[in-house]
Amino acid sequence: MNKLDSELVRASLVSAGFEFVNRIEEADLILFVTCSVRDHAETRALSHIGNLRAFCRKRPDVIVGVMGCMAQRMGAELTERFPHVRIVCGTRAFPLIAGIVAEATRTGGPVIRLDEEFPENGPDREPSQRPSRHSAYVCAMRGCDNWCAYCVVPSLRGPQVSRQPREVIREIEALVADGAVEITLLGQNIDSYGRDLPGDYSLADLLEDVNAIPGLLRLRFITSHPKDLGPRIPQAIARLDKVCEHLHMPPQSGSDRILKLMNRGYTREYYLELVGRLRDAVPDIALAGDFIVGFPGESNEDFEQSMSLLREVRFQQCFLFKYSTRPGTRAEKMPDQLPEDVIVERHQRLLKEQERIALENHKAMIGREVEVLAEGPTRKKPEMLTGRTRRNEIVIFQGEAGLEGKLVSVRIEETTPVAIYGKLTNTSPV
Ligand code: SAH
Ligand code: SF4
Numbered sequence: 001m002n003k004l005d006s007e008l009v010r011a012s013l014v015s016a017g018f019e020f021v022n023r024i025e026e027a028d029l030i031l032f033v034t035c036s037v038r039d040h041a042e043t044r045a046l047s048h049i050g051n052l053r054a055f056c057r058k059r060p061d062v063i064v065g066v067m068g069c070m071a072q073r074m075g076a077e078l079t080e081r082f083p084h085v086r087i088v089c090g091t092r093a094f095p096l097i098a099g100i101v102a103e104a105t106r107t108g109g110p111v112i113r114l115d116e117e118f119p120e121n122g123p124d125r126e127p128s129q130r131p132s133r134h135s136a137y138v139c140a141m142r143g144c145d146n147w148c149a150y151c152v153v154p155s156l157r158g159p160q161v162s163r164q165p166r167e168v169i170r171e172i173e174a175l176v177a178d179g180a181v182e183i184t185l186l187g188q189n190i191d192s193y194g195r196d197l198p199g200d201y202s203l204a205d206l207l208e209d210v211n212a213i214p215g216l217l218r219l220r221f222i223t224s225h226p227k228d229l230g231p232r233i234p235q236a237i238a239r240l241d242k243v244c245e246h247l248h249m250p251p252q253s254g255s256d257r258i259l260k261l262m263n264r265g266y267t268r269e270y271y272l273e274l275v276g277r278l279r280d281a282v283p284d285i286a287l288a289g290d291f292i293v294g295f296p297g298e299s300n301e302d303f304e305q306s307m308s309l310l311r312e313v314r315f316q317q318c319f320l321f322k323y324s325t326r327p328g329t330r331a332e333k334m335p336d337q338l339p340e341d342v343i344v345e346r347h348q349r350l351l352k353e354q355e356r357i358a359l360e361n362h363k364a365m366i367g368r369e370v371e372v373l374a375e376g377p378t379r380k381k382p383e384m385l386t387g388r389t390r391r392n393e394i395v396i397f398q399g400e401a402g403l404e405g406k407l408v409s410v411r412i413e414e415t416t417p418v419a420i421y422g423k424l425t426n427t428s429p430v
Contacts, residue, residue: 001186002068004137006033009067009097011129016098024055029063029101031087034070036152038324042070049082056084063087063104067094069156072114073327079110090114091157118142118161127174134375134405136180140168140206141187146225148252149263149330150292150323153188160189162197165206172210181405182218182373183210190221191228204232211240217407218242218373218390224249226274227265234281244390245282249274250290250319254309255302258295261334268309275313286316286391293350294323294343296334303346310353316361316391318354322347355417362393362415370395370422371429372410374403397422 009031010020021027032049035041049066056062065087066078072090079085086109089100093113104111130136141162144154172183185206187193193203203221210219219242224233226249237243253259256267278285291306310318322343325332372387372395385399387408396419397410407429410422 001139001188002033002035004139004186005068005094007130007137008125009033009094011126012095012098013101014129015126016101027062029065031065031067031097034066034068036069036073036156036326038321039326040324045070049078049085053082053084063101063109065089065101065104067097069152072156073152075114076110076112079112086110088112088114090116092116092118095119118158125171125174127171127178127180130175130180132375133179134373135182135184136175137184137186138168138171138175139163139187140185140190140193140203140221144188145192146189146265147263147330149261149334150295150326152326152329155328157188160192160196162187162193162195164197165194165201165209168206169209169213172216173213176213176215179405181216182220183216185210185219185221187221188223189225189228191224191230191233202230202232204230204236207233207236207240207243211242216242218244220244220246220392222248226251226271229274231277234278237278237285238281244392245285246288246316246390246392247278247285248288248290251306251309251313252290252292253295253298253302253306254291255298255305258298258302258305261297261331262292262295263330268305271309272312284391286393287313288317288319288392289313289315290319290321291350292321292323293347294338296323296331296338297336298323298338298346307350307353310350311357314357314361315354316393317358320347320350320354359415359417362417362420365393365412365420366415367412369409369411369425369430372397372408372422374399374406374408376404377401393420395420395422397424399424403427 032045034045052064063086064084066085067089069091071088078088086104087100090113093116100111100113141160143158143160145160147154191203194201224247251271252262252264254268370389372389374385374387378384378386378396384396386394386396388394395410409426409430411425412420412422414421
């Protein structure tokens with residue numbers, strides 16, 4: 001979501017006449033798009049912002065702004081702590097960024113915007129302004145109503161607001177007309193898309209309508225909440241040809257006791273049942289997950305339950321996070337906050353196990369021929385291309401430039417825990 005927000009900010013500034021520069025010394029405007037989900041992300045952003053102090057003393061004309069979740073959470077505290085910050089733009093104000101920059105330039109600032117209503121249909125998007133020619137994110141909904149006990153998102157991004165289906169479809173049609181072939185629909189809890197709209201239009205209907213757009217090759221959607229993934233979704237993935245066999249569905253923990261404390265609204269058994277239903281409908285589906293390690297009160301037994309869930313599901317990819325206390329959340333006040341060394345040790349063990357599983361999963365691909373969407377040359381070796389399978393695995397293979405944005409066939413030859421190498425067998429899909 002932050003990546004997409006940055007893209008949209010960039011697009012509205014370009015439309016307002018700004019140009020992007022490669023070196024900070026050439027900049028007149030420096031904006032930070034920030035995340036507050038974990039403390040680490042905030043600490044890093046604050047350090048980058050602090051480091052600009054000397055630069056701004058030499059260049060007092062430069063406007064520095066902070067946008068996104070940390071701006072929303074800290075508000076005026078940011079300008080008090082860092083007088084060189086002249087814009088604080090909250091999570092619902094970024095569509096107004098061009099006007100906010102103009103105001104800060106005129107008045108010298110600080111301009112602080114935290115209470116805006118997000119425009120009903122989002123910022124008007126200029127389809128040609130995006131970093132990847134072939135893949136694009138599209139926001140289907142903003143905010144979240146779930147209030148997981150550890151999470152700051154609902155308080156910083158506000159309640160769930162789904163965009164009108166016709167707006168989402170219009171935006172995708174414009175992106176496809178401009179060369180995008182892969183679309184990823186975004187929402188904090190994408191499976192509850194439409195619940196706040198009149199009528200009973202849901203994510204399954206949106207997938208069906210987007211799938212019908214000519215010229216589009218692949219469609220993905222993230223993130224899925226286990227409690228909201230309805231019975232029509234496995235069928236939609238199985239039936240709709242462009243919808244990829246990949247689902248990001250974080251369990252967060254494998255222990256019922258911790259899931260309850262987290263306010264996740266499902267049990268371990270329900271999660272496993274759901275995985276079973278998904279695999280029955282789509283046998284080759286790749287599952288990605290998130291786990292939080294060291295939630296307050298997590299005992300060794302609770303942790304072992306997460307370990308066993310990770311083993312049982314055999315995720316294709318897992319994001320494993322050390323629990324981070326966030327101000328204002330329910331978990332912040334919970335008893336039995338765990339010491340850092342316990343969290344670090346458990347986190348390491350889980351990481352190691354996932355690495356082992358990933359390597360086994362990758363090895364099982366050797367010899368198989370897969371459909372890859374070619375993305376572009378690798379950074380180190382320009383004669384090598386990277387691309388993704390429908391299951392979202394990254395594949396590196398030798399191939400000439402003109403293949404970008406095309407579906408090709410690749411035979412997998414070699415793997416490591418992080419990379420999969422293959423040989424181009426056909427410049428059209430399997
Ligand atoms: N809406 C998505 C994810 C949003 S945040 C969902 O519900 O799946 C992305 C991930 O960050 C979460 O899945 C969770 O694993 C992690 N996360 C959120 N708050 C956290 C915290 N306080 N400490 C550690 N990890 C956290
Ligand atoms: Fe945060 Fe839970 Fe909402 Fe995801 S579903 S954004 S983890 S509150």
